[in-house]
Each structure stands twice: as C-alpha cells, then as structure tokens.
Amino acid sequence: MLNLFLKIATRYLLKNKLYSFINIFGLAIGIASFVLIMLYVNYEKSYDKFDGSENVYRVFMDYLEGGEYVPGDANAYIVSGPTLKEEFPEIESFVRFRRIRNLVVMHNNTPYDGIVGSLADSEYFDVFDRGLVKGDQRTALNEPYSVVLSTAIAQKLFGDGNPIGQSIKIAGDDSVTFTITGVMDNSNRNTHIKNDLLVSFKTFHTWKIFENDWKFTWNQNEYYTYIKVAPNTDAKLLNQKVMAFVPEGFEFKEKHHMEPIEDIHLHSNKPYEAEANGSASSVKLLAIIAFITLVLSWINYMNLSTSKSLERAKEIGIRKVVGARRPQLIWQFLLESALINCIAIILAIMAVYILLPSFNRFIGQNLSFATVPLKSLAPYFFILIAGVSLAAFYPAFVLSKYNPTKVLKGKVQTSKNSLDFRKGLIVCQFIATIVLLVGTFVANKQINYLKNRPIGADLNQVIALNGQVLDRAYDSIFYQDFDVLLEEMKRNPYIADATSARTYPGDNFSNMNSNLGLTFPDGHTDETHIWYNYGARPDYFNLMGMNFVAGDTFLQTTEKRSNNVVVNEEMARFMGIIDMDALVGKTIKFWGQDWTVSGIVKDYNHLGMKSAVVPTIIRHDRNTQNVLIKLDEKAITMTGVDKALGKLERIWHQVFPVSTYNYTFLDQKFEALFNEDRKFAKAFQIFTLLAILIASLGLFGLTSYTCIQRKKEIGVRKVNGATITQILQLLNQDFIKWVGLAFVVAIPISWFAMHTWLEGFAYKTTISWWVFALAGFTALAIALLTVSWQSFKAATTNPVESLRDE
Amino acid sequence: MLLQLNNIFKWVNSGGQRIFLLKDISLTVEEGEFISVMGPSGSGKSTLLNVIGMLDGFDEGEYHFLDESVHSIKEKHRANLYKEYIGFVFQSYHLLDELTVKENLEMPLLYKKFKGSERKAMVADMLDRFNIVGKKDLFPAQLSGGQQQLVGIARALISNPKLILADEPTGNLNSAQGEEIMGLFKQLNDEGVTIIQVTHSEKNASHGSRIINLLDGRMI
Incomplete structure (x- = not known):
C-alpha cells in the first residue's frame, strides 16, 4: 500500500512539473530563510553563554543625570x-x-x-x-x-x-x-x-x-x-x-x-562598551521575519495543494467507489505531503550549506552549524515539523471529503468555507508582504537619511595615522620630531594639510575623556552631568572643515599647549549660553584649572549618526595619538590614492624608523559606525524579497484554483457576450479587494514596528505617507502581475471547452 | 438568408491521423427556419452548432452570417456579431449558481452596454413573458430543471437575437417539461426567431421545419 501511494505521489509530482516545482521551491525558500535567520539569531543570543554564566554579572556605574540615576558607562x-x-x-x-x-x-x-x-x-x-x-x-x-x-x-x-x-x-x-x-x-x-x-x-x-x-x-x-x-x-x-x-x-x-x-x-549600549554590541530589537525583528517567511511558505503549500486537488477529484471519487475510506485517503495525502516536505527540507538544507558562506560575508559573522549548539536549535526543528504536519493535514482533509458520486459526474463541490479560509490566508500573506515592504522602505530611508545627514565636518580624503613609536620616550625631543613629521607632511604635494589630535569624528568613544564637574562662566558648578573632552592642535578645526559659530580656534601663544578650549554648541547650550559671541574669552573651570573659551564650534557628530551630539570641550594640546592628514584632491586624482599612501608611510618611517604604522580613512570609519544597521536593512531587503516571492507563488496557486472553479462561470459569461477585458476585471477585482483589506490592516502594524525600530536612533527619518502608498502599490502590482497571467489564460479559453456538457 | 456554410471542414490531428469532426458541410439557413440537427453520439452535432455559434473555428470552407464573412473577419468583430445576433441554450442550462434568476437574466445585458433602466425594463419584460416573475429572486438551485431551462431560454432571448442555438435543450428534462420547452420554441419560431436545435428525439425534431442528419461529421 505504502509503495503504491509513493508511486502515485511521485508520478503525480513528475506529471505536474510546474506545480511541483512551485510547491517544493516555495517551501524550500521558506525553510532555508528560516534556518539561516535562526542561525544568526542564535548566534547573537549565544554571546557569553558558558557554564556558570548565569551567575556572572558586570558591574558598571550609574550616574546622577538631571536628578536621577541612569546607566553611566560600561x-x-x-x-x-x-x-x-x-x-x-x-x-x-x-x-x-x-x-x-x-x-x-x-x-x-x-x-x-x-x-x-x-x-x-x-x-x-x-x-x-x-x-x-x-x-x-x-x-x-x-x-x-x-x-x-x-x-x-x-x-x-x-x-x-x-x-x-x-x-x-x-x-x-x-x-x-x-x-x-x-x-x-x-x-x-x-x-x-x-x-x-x-x-x-x-x-x-x-x-x-x-x-x-x-x-x-x-x-x-x-x-x-x-x-x-x-x-x-x-x-x-x-x-x-x-x-x-x-x-x-x-x-x-x-x-x-x-x-x-x-x-x-x-x-547594553553604554558609552565605553568593550565592543559595539548587537541590537535586541534588530534580532527580534529578524526572528519575526523568519517566522513570517516560514508561515508564508506553509500557507502557500496549503493553497497550492488544495487548489491542485480539484484535478484529482476523479481519482478520489474512484477510490471511494472502490471502497477507500476517508482515513485511508487522508493517510495517502499526508504521505504525499511528507514526500514533498522532505524534498523541500533536503533542498533547503543544501541551500543553507551553499548560501552560508555568502550570508556570512554579508553579515560579517562566521556562522555555521558547528558554532551553534544543536541543542538550542531543537525547538526550531520542532516548530518546523509541527508546521509541516499542520500544513500537510489541511489539504489531506479537504481532498478526502469529496463526495464520490458527484465527483465522478464531474461536479466538484467547493465548500464556501474552505474558499473563505484560503482567501483569509491570502489576505494574511498580503498583510505580511506589505508590512515587510514598508519595513524595507523605511529601513532604507533611514540609512540614506543617516548617510546624507551633514556630519558637521568634512571627512572626505582625511586620513588618521596612528603608530607606536617603539624606541622613544615621550619627551621633548620626541615632540620636536613629531613637529618635524607634521612639517614634512605639509610640504608634500599630495597632502593639503596635516595636524594631530587625540581623536576625530567617527572614532566613537575611544580616546575621549568623560568627565563630571564643570564650573560655568557664571560661576555655577555642575556636578551631575557627563561631558566629554579631548585634545587637538589649533589647525584641527580647519583641516576637519568644522565651522565656528563664534570666536575661533585656540590662540597660538605657544607651540605646545595652552589653557585655550573650544566648546561645541551643545556644550554652550549645556552651560545655558544663549549669546554665543558673549562666551568667547570667558573662563570655565575643570580639573582644578581655569580655561579660556576661544571659540564655539558648530555641532558635529563625533559618535556617528546613531548617537546625538554630546557636550564636548576640545582642549589645546599637541596630542600625538592620531596624525590627521587631508589629502590634496587634485594631486590624488592625477596619480591615485595608493601613491599618496605610500608616500605617507615613507615619511612616517623616515622620522620614526622603529615604529608601527596604521592608517584609516575617516569617512569609512564614520560610516562603519552604522554598519550594523546597514546590514540589517540589507537583510530586511533580502528576506522581504523572498517573502514576496513566496507570497506570489501562493497567489499564483490560488488564482489557478479560482480560475478552475469559475471556469463554467467564465464560459457562460463569454457565451453571453463578455469580452476578455471584462472577464479579467471580474477575476482581478477580488484580488484588488484583498490587497486593499490587507493594506488597511498592515498600515498600523508596520507603522508601529518601524516606529519602534527608529526609536534606537538619535536622528530619525520620517515615516512618510508615500512609504505606505508605495508599499501598497507594489503589493498590488505584484498581485496583479501574478494573477493576470492566469486570469488571462482563463479569460481567453474557448468557452466551448469549459461548457462541454457532462 | 441568415447564414450560409460552404464546404466546411473541421478536423483534429491525433496520433498522425486526421480525424474529421465536420466534413464538407454546406448549409443555408433562411430567417424564420426551425432546424433540428440529429444524429448519433459523436456525429458532430454539437460541433456544428458551436461552429455556427462562432464559439468554435473551422479548418476549411466559408461561413457567411448575414452579410459578413465569418471565416475572414477578426475575432473582436466576430464576438460583436454573435453577441448581437445569437443566443445559446444548453442542455444543462449553465445558469450561474451564485446569481438569482433576475441577475442571471440581466448578465448578458451587462456585456452589451445597456443602461440600468433599460436593463430593468428588459428583465421585467422577459420575466413577465415567461411567467417567472414570482421566481425572480430565487437561485437556480431552488428551481426545477424545467424552470431552470426556462430561465436559460429567457436569458438567450433577452437581447433579441435573430438566432437561437440550442444544444439538446430538453436532454435533462422529463417529457412534460420537454414538451413545454418545445412548445415555447415553436411559439418563438412563429414570432420570427430562427432556431437551430440539436436533439436526439424524433418527437422534438418534428416541431421543426427541417431536419439535418449527421453521421461521422457528414450531412446525409
């Protein structure tokens, strides 16, 4: 019996190649995406889990910030x-x-x-x-x-x-x-x-x-x-x-x-984290997408199998006439489902193995089945098996219900309930599609917004050099040599300008000092708010293309360092200053010293675009942590960046023969600060595409079902004079209605989801109405394209075929 | 002359062999005729009817309908032609199950660009004429076979066709219902409607003015 069932199932699959392909392919995509995302989610969740990790805690400090204690830094x-x-x-x-x-x-x-x-x-x-x-x-x-x-x-x-x-x-x-x-x-x-x-x-x-x-x-x-x-x-x-x-x-x-x-x-996302941490909300969103994709593929499977079942009505009728009872038929179809699902799972796992390297490159991780403890995957496999069984049971249940005498006369009864059920599934698919589309659009919009938002500094062609000089103490001779280095660099035709600073925009919190305690020009002392500072040479601001709101850079009364400081606008606001010009020349106190404000620099983003501007003081200092180089645009376009970089390294090693040498392009480092979000947006995009593909397959299935089911109606209408356009309208308007309904449901869901996601950013793009409109139209266009091929086929069928008397 | 078929051939190729469905059919139908097509199963009756009704094409020969050459005009024009002049009646009625009697009658008018008020009047007229006003809000499943066929004929007639094509209109009916339908056809014919019906029954055929016998796609 089992053998026979399998034989029929295989023959059936081979006979209906397109259907089998769509069905298996859809399932395989769903399962593969699910496995891939879950590997990633698991990886992210597996951080710092070891024997006894549940008893290990990190101690950090809460600071008093505006009257209440908040997490300070790590x-x-x-x-x-x-x-x-x-x-x-x-x-x-x-x-x-x-x-x-x-x-x-x-x-x-x-x-x-x-x-x-x-x-x-x-x-x-x-x-x-x-x-x-x-x-x-x-x-x-x-x-x-x-x-x-x-x-x-x-x-x-x-x-x-x-x-x-x-x-x-x-x-x-x-x-x-x-x-x-x-x-x-x-x-x-x-x-x-x-x-x-x-x-x-x-x-x-x-x-x-x-x-x-x-x-x-x-x-x-x-x-x-x-x-x-x-x-x-x-x-x-x-x-x-x-x-x-x-x-x-x-x-x-x-x-x-x-x-x-x-x-x-x-x-945790505190200042001075040991490394940039992951984001729980991104992981959660991805996990949700994984489930959606999986459920979509199951819905698909159910839709396709039931829609195709009409063609098998005769087989079922004959089986029943010769004595098959319902449970036997259910078993037969379950077995068939099992076969399809097994093929899909095998294909999916193969796909995961093949895709894993590119997926890894894409997310910048090194995921494999080996790094994830199999034990932690067990619940997902359970979900997979349970879902597959559920998805398989439905078509089996529907198929086995047909009444044999009617079926054999060629009358397939289609229960209104089961059709409504399937319509409901399609609407769900569209809701998911539209939500994902909105998500993709908003995520991309946000990334673009961050990318195009002015930094407040010009990082283009600026390089930070940092090396360790190994054979020197940091004494006055070293500083002299360092000045020689900067002069040497400035003389080079490739280099427009050179200076040095402790840190630079895009360097995040590293090398910045966080401080508590500052006396404002008006004598008021604040002890509860954190502010930041770093040292730089006077020409730092000019090289970085930063603008002054009032005053200017440090007065160069000395080569070394002075008690001149530049504050940013945020710092001025923090001190309650309204008239910026009045702040120039005023004295502030910290570290037990008096400092003179020489200028107020326009706010720029030191910590990347994810964080807001923090109150910052830049001290006049000849710090040697980073040499900052502005390359000469013209010289570079003529000879290429590589030559300039080679020259830089030679100059460095001429002055400091025993040293290490590293360089970074500032714009790249700055953008890397929201790499995580970019990756997330990209992942979102890919899985949205997959989900749409799956949803389209499902729609394709349901359309073919509807067309078969309405074959007679179409024939009658045509015989009575309906044109192809009119029939197309008739068939397509239902789908338009469903997309419309899905759209209405999807708007609040997607708005809420993306609103939550955007909460993680200091600078947020707006969720404009056109994002929803675009998502709705895209979904509609996809639906109509998918549907029209089938309905066109149905509409152009010769009614003689469909109305042939039984 | 309403229509004329000259040496119509229709065939299908199956397994390298050409199987003729219609073979050298020549036929002239004048307005006001009531023709019965007879012949055993598979003799090509329905195919002939479909060809006349322009639902099906043919492979060779000429077909003139009124002044038009059906074999050479475009699909869209052909559709307009049958939409305007031909009504169909089927053995199994082919009413739309989800529509009421009234809506079933109205359906063809929707495809012919009649105004709402006109449609209403025409449907009312038809309901009246066939004495089914009381059933206008019922669904096909709530009617007897004879009543369903009555609705089917009413639907075929609603836009005043010149020609009614009926494929075994009484095939699914009992004899009393069949008689009633035939009576109706006779009456319509007397009013000037041309009718071509396919039938198995000699008795039904006797209502007509002419009988065409088919065997293996040929007229005999």
Whole structure:
C-alpha cells in the first residue's frame, strides 16, 4: 500500500512539473530563510553563554543625570571589584580588565600590533569558565609579569613551538620582560569582551606604563569589572543592596549597578562598551521575519495543494467507489505531503550549506552549524515539523471529503468555507508582504537619511595615522620630531594639510575623556552631568572643515599647549549660553584649572549618526595619538590614492624608523559606525524579497484554483457576450479587494514596528505617507502581475471547452 | 438568408491521423427556419452548432452570417456579431449558481452596454413573458430543471437575437417539461426567431421545419 501511494505521489509530482516545482521551491525558500535567520539569531543570543554564566554579572556605574540615576558607562572603579567582594559574601570572585592601549608586543625584535590585550585578575579562568590549552589556569595569572596568549597570537609569535616559559616584551617599558604562562583557546567563544592577550593584574603595581595610575582609590574608573555570585543568589536583591551600598571614601554621586553578562551583547549600549554590541530589537525583528517567511511558505503549500486537488477529484471519487475510506485517503495525502516536505527540507538544507558562506560575508559573522549548539536549535526543528504536519493535514482533509458520486459526474463541490479560509490566508500573506515592504522602505530611508545627514565636518580624503613609536620616550625631543613629521607632511604635494589630535569624528568613544564637574562662566558648578573632552592642535578645526559659530580656534601663544578650549554648541547650550559671541574669552573651570573659551564650534557628530551630539570641550594640546592628514584632491586624482599612501608611510618611517604604522580613512570609519544597521536593512531587503516571492507563488496557486472553479462561470459569461477585458476585471477585482483589506490592516502594524525600530536612533527619518502608498502599490502590482497571467489564460479559453456538457 | 456554410471542414490531428469532426458541410439557413440537427453520439452535432455559434473555428470552407464573412473577419468583430445576433441554450442550462434568476437574466445585458433602466425594463419584460416573475429572486438551485431551462431560454432571448442555438435543450428534462420547452420554441419560431436545435428525439425534431442528419461529421 505504502509503495503504491509513493508511486502515485511521485508520478503525480513528475506529471505536474510546474506545480511541483512551485510547491517544493516555495517551501524550500521558506525553510532555508528560516534556518539561516535562526542561525544568526542564535548566534547573537549565544554571546557569553558558558557554564556558570548565569551567575556572572558586570558591574558598571550609574550616574546622577538631571536628578536621577541612569546607566553611566560600561566601566567601574579600580577598587569596585575588591570592595564589593569584601562587603557581600554572595560575591564569590571578581575579574577586572584594564585595557592596554596601543599594545605592541615585541618578540625577537619584531613588533606585533593589532592585538587586543588587558590586565586581568587571576580569577579570570574561574569566572569565565575558560580552560587553558597549555599551562595551569590556577597559577597562570598569579605572578607579576605573567602573560596568557590566545592560540591565534601564540601561533603568530611562536609558530608550532611551545610558548610556555618563553618571554616577550611590550613596547612602552623596555626594562621588563614578560613570561608566557598559558595559552587559551577562544576561537569558539562568543563574547562581548574579547582578549588576545592577558597580563596578570599584579603587574599593574610596578609596570611603568601605568605609572600615573598607581593609586588604588576611587579615582580611576576604566575597569571592566565582572563578578561571579554564588549559585541560587537572588540577583535582584543583591543588585538592590549593591546599588544602595556607599563604600568608604566614595564621594561621587554614583552607584554601582549589576547586569547579567548574558544580556550585555544584545541589551547594553553604554558609552565605553568593550565592543559595539548587537541590537535586541534588530534580532527580534529578524526572528519575526523568519517566522513570517516560514508561515508564508506553509500557507502557500496549503493553497497550492488544495487548489491542485480539484484535478484529482476523479481519482478520489474512484477510490471511494472502490471502497477507500476517508482515513485511508487522508493517510495517502499526508504521505504525499511528507514526500514533498522532505524534498523541500533536503533542498533547503543544501541551500543553507551553499548560501552560508555568502550570508556570512554579508553579515560579517562566521556562522555555521558547528558554532551553534544543536541543542538550542531543537525547538526550531520542532516548530518546523509541527508546521509541516499542520500544513500537510489541511489539504489531506479537504481532498478526502469529496463526495464520490458527484465527483465522478464531474461536479466538484467547493465548500464556501474552505474558499473563505484560503482567501483569509491570502489576505494574511498580503498583510505580511506589505508590512515587510514598508519595513524595507523605511529601513532604507533611514540609512540614506543617516548617510546624507551633514556630519558637521568634512571627512572626505582625511586620513588618521596612528603608530607606536617603539624606541622613544615621550619627551621633548620626541615632540620636536613629531613637529618635524607634521612639517614634512605639509610640504608634500599630495597632502593639503596635516595636524594631530587625540581623536576625530567617527572614532566613537575611544580616546575621549568623560568627565563630571564643570564650573560655568557664571560661576555655577555642575556636578551631575557627563561631558566629554579631548585634545587637538589649533589647525584641527580647519583641516576637519568644522565651522565656528563664534570666536575661533585656540590662540597660538605657544607651540605646545595652552589653557585655550573650544566648546561645541551643545556644550554652550549645556552651560545655558544663549549669546554665543558673549562666551568667547570667558573662563570655565575643570580639573582644578581655569580655561579660556576661544571659540564655539558648530555641532558635529563625533559618535556617528546613531548617537546625538554630546557636550564636548576640545582642549589645546599637541596630542600625538592620531596624525590627521587631508589629502590634496587634485594631486590624488592625477596619480591615485595608493601613491599618496605610500608616500605617507615613507615619511612616517623616515622620522620614526622603529615604529608601527596604521592608517584609516575617516569617512569609512564614520560610516562603519552604522554598519550594523546597514546590514540589517540589507537583510530586511533580502528576506522581504523572498517573502514576496513566496507570497506570489501562493497567489499564483490560488488564482489557478479560482480560475478552475469559475471556469463554467467564465464560459457562460463569454457565451453571453463578455469580452476578455471584462472577464479579467471580474477575476482581478477580488484580488484588488484583498490587497486593499490587507493594506488597511498592515498600515498600523508596520507603522508601529518601524516606529519602534527608529526609536534606537538619535536622528530619525520620517515615516512618510508615500512609504505606505508605495508599499501598497507594489503589493498590488505584484498581485496583479501574478494573477493576470492566469486570469488571462482563463479569460481567453474557448468557452466551448469549459461548457462541454457532462 | 441568415447564414450560409460552404464546404466546411473541421478536423483534429491525433496520433498522425486526421480525424474529421465536420466534413464538407454546406448549409443555408433562411430567417424564420426551425432546424433540428440529429444524429448519433459523436456525429458532430454539437460541433456544428458551436461552429455556427462562432464559439468554435473551422479548418476549411466559408461561413457567411448575414452579410459578413465569418471565416475572414477578426475575432473582436466576430464576438460583436454573435453577441448581437445569437443566443445559446444548453442542455444543462449553465445558469450561474451564485446569481438569482433576475441577475442571471440581466448578465448578458451587462456585456452589451445597456443602461440600468433599460436593463430593468428588459428583465421585467422577459420575466413577465415567461411567467417567472414570482421566481425572480430565487437561485437556480431552488428551481426545477424545467424552470431552470426556462430561465436559460429567457436569458438567450433577452437581447433579441435573430438566432437561437440550442444544444439538446430538453436532454435533462422529463417529457412534460420537454414538451413545454418545445412548445415555447415553436411559439418563438412563429414570432420570427430562427432556431437551430440539436436533439436526439424524433418527437422534438418534428416541431421543426427541417431536419439535418449527421453521421461521422457528414450531412446525409
């Protein structure tokens, strides 16, 4: 029996090639998209999940901002960890990370840069449940000047040799040598706080590069701090206690605050995050899209199978006449569905394997079935199987219901209910399509809006150079050489201008100082609002194309530094200044010093377009962190950028022969700050296209169903004089009605969804009415195109065919 | 002369063989005739009727309807021609199940650009003429076969065609109902409508003025 069923099913599939193709293809697209998106969603959700991660929390500071405590930044104080552990017995251990800036590792006199390294407490391996590939994790970070490397860095430095016991140096303090005590494998670990190299925290106390920070009090807060609490601790209660806790000698209006490490990647977006985190709302939206796509493909399957069933009415009739009972027929059709679905699933999985590399390149991740624990995929497979069965049962149920005598006379009864049901499904498909279309349009509009929004600075052809000079101390001779470097660069024909600054637009929070406490010109002192500052040379503003609202750049009374500052408009507003010109020459106080405002610069976006402009003070300083170069437009168009870049590197190495060298184009770095959103918009686009494709397939199926069902009606109308146009109108107006209905339902849904999404941006595009109109028209156009092919066929059929007497 | 067929051939190719559906049919129909086409199953009766009704084409020969050469005019023109001059009656009535009697009658008028008031008048007239005013709001499924066929004929007549083509109009009816329909046809014929019917029944054929016998696509 089973054999026979399968035989019939295969023959049927082969006979109706187009139908089989559409059906299987639609399902496969749906399943493949679902699997792909779910791999991504799972990856995003898998951050910082390890054995015991549910007991690990990050401690950060809440700041008093305008009268209430709000999350300040992602860091805590150097003594926060030890103090909290002392105070609360629930806290079993803590780890502090202090980033080592501009880390350059020296090995065999070769410099290696681009390594992310931190000082870390010895309990690191306990808190983060991380084993060492080589070395002993209990002792690895116990002694000063111990270093643990990642496998990748170990490989880079030592090849296949054993690095344990070997020594390296770190640029900045030539007098000390570090011993490698461990190698950790973190290639498979998904975490928001990535480290290639860990230096034992005890090194800090004597290591000269941190000389300025050798004070262990509540004075420095650039320590990522993680605590591990005892199992079954009431974290909420502990957090309340931690927030209420005021340590001895702690004088700031700040509070300690705990957050689960598992939530950080998707839910935390504070200043000074260890890396740009993901977005929970994007992940949620994508997951919803995945489900929509999947459900659409099931709806499709149901529609297509039932619509095609009419052609099999005769088979069912004969089967019933010769004695088949309904359950047997249901089984037969379920089996057929199973066959189709199995083919679709196999195709989908093949497609996922083939598409995964391009998908990875596209989202910039490295997803594979291997990196996602299969256990976490189990619920999705369950959903898949359940949905498939449900989708398969419906056609089987409908098909097996036909009354044999009527069917054999050629009269297929079509129940009004089941048709309404299918119409409802189509309307749902259209709702989904329109919502997705609106989503795509709005996401693209927002990205374009951000892209075209004026930054307030001209980043075009501006390059930031930063390298580590390895053979020098930062003394007066170094600064002299640095000035020589800038002069050299300015003389070069490729270069329009050169200056240096601590940071630049697009550099995000890195290299910016956050501060509390500022005395305004009117003598009022604010202690509760965060503001930011960095140092730059006087010609920084000119090179960056920034404009002054009032005043000008720092007065160049000295080559080195002065107490001149430039503030941005936001800062002026923060200080309650209305007349900008009046601010010029006024004195403000911070860091226990007087500063003179020399100019007010027009607001520009330092932190990218996702964040609003923050109050910022730019100090006159000859900081050497970044050399900023404006390339000469004309010289470059003649010879190309590469030549100019080569020249820059040569000049750099002429002045600083022993140094590392890196460069970045500012405009690229700035735009990279909303790469995540761009990727999201693109993913949205792709899956919208797929969803539309699936919905069109479904519509195609339903149209063919309607046309078969209305064959007689069309024939009668034609015989009575209806023209092809009139028949087309008749057939198409239903679909127009459905699209209209779907449109009405889709507007509020899509508006709400996109409104929520836009909440994550400081600068929002408007959700204009034309977005909805365009989405509606697109959906309508797609519907009519899909439908018209079939209805045209039906309308042009010779009525003699359809009216042949039974 | 209403229509004239000259040496009409119609065939299909099946398995390398040419099977003739109509073979060398020549026929002249004058206005006011009542012709019955007879012949065994598969002899080509319905095909002939469809060709005359311009629902089906033919492969060879000439067909003149009134002054038009049907074999050489364009599809759109042909459609206008039959829309204006020909009404169809079917064995299984082919009423639209979702429309009421009144709406079924009105349907052909919708395709002929009559104004709403005109349509109303014509439908009322037809309902009256066939004595089915009381049934105007019923659906086809609520009528007997004879009544359905009555509606079918009324629909065929509503735009005053010159020619009624009926394909076994009484095939699905009992003898009393069949008689009634034939009586109606006779009466219409007397009023000047040309009728061509396909029938199996000698008795029905006897109502007509002329009988055409078909066998294997040929007139005998």
